[in-house]
Amino acid sequence: MPHRANYALVNVSCHLGPTDDAIEVPWxxxxGDATPEFEFEVPTDxxxxxxxxxxxxxVGTFDHELRINGESLGGFDVPPADGWQYWEDAVTEVELREGTNTLxxxxxxxxxxxFAVNNVTVHWREPVE
Structure with a gap:
C-alpha cells in the first residue's frame, strides 16, 4: 500500500521558566512550568x-519533556543550546490517534x-486511499 507524508503545524509561542523576566521574548x-495542551488533527487511524x-x-538542560496525548515522548526531548535551535524527536513511546491529539x-x-518554544511540527506517514 502506498503512503504519503502529512503533518500538523502547532504554534506554541510560549516562554517557560520560574519567572517571566528571565529572558526577553516579547512574542x-x-x-510558567507547562504550556497549555495544544490540539492538532490527524486524519487517519x-x-x-x-x-x-x-x-x-x-534551552539550558536536557530534562524538559514533550508530551503527546498526555504521554512523554521518552528519553531527552530538547537538548540545551545557547540561542535558537531546531530539534527533531521521534514519536516512539506514544501513538498518534485519528482525530484530535494534544501537544x-x-x-x-x-x-x-x-526557555521559549515557537513552532512545533508533528509529522507522520499515512496510507493513500
Whole structure:
C-alpha cells in the first residue's frame, strides 16, 4: 500500500521558566512550568513513522519533556543550546490517534531554566486511499 507524508503545524509561542523576566521574548506568552495542551488533527487511524520538529530558544538542560496525548515522548526531548535551535524527536513511546491529539511542553521544575518554544511540527506517514 502506498503512503504519503502529512503533518500538523502547532504554534506554541510560549516562554517557560520560574519567572517571566528571565529572558526577553516579547512574542511568547509566559506560561510558567507547562504550556497549555495544544490540539492538532490527524486524519487517519494508521499514522506511522511519526516525529516532531520544534523551534526552541535558550534551552539550558536536557530534562524538559514533550508530551503527546498526555504521554512523554521518552528519553531527552530538547537538548540545551545557547540561542535558537531546531530539534527533531521521534514519536516512539506514544501513538498518534485519528482525530484530535494534544501537544504539551513541560519544564523540569527542579532546575532554574527559562526557555521559549515557537513552532512545533508533528509529522507522520499515512496510507493513500
Amino acid at each position: 511568547a506568552e509566559y506560561v 494508521d499514522a506511522t513513522d511519526a516525529y516532531l520538529g520544534l523551534q526552541a530558544f535558550r 504539551q511542553v513541560v519544564r523540569d521544575e527542579s532546575v532554574d531554566d527559562s
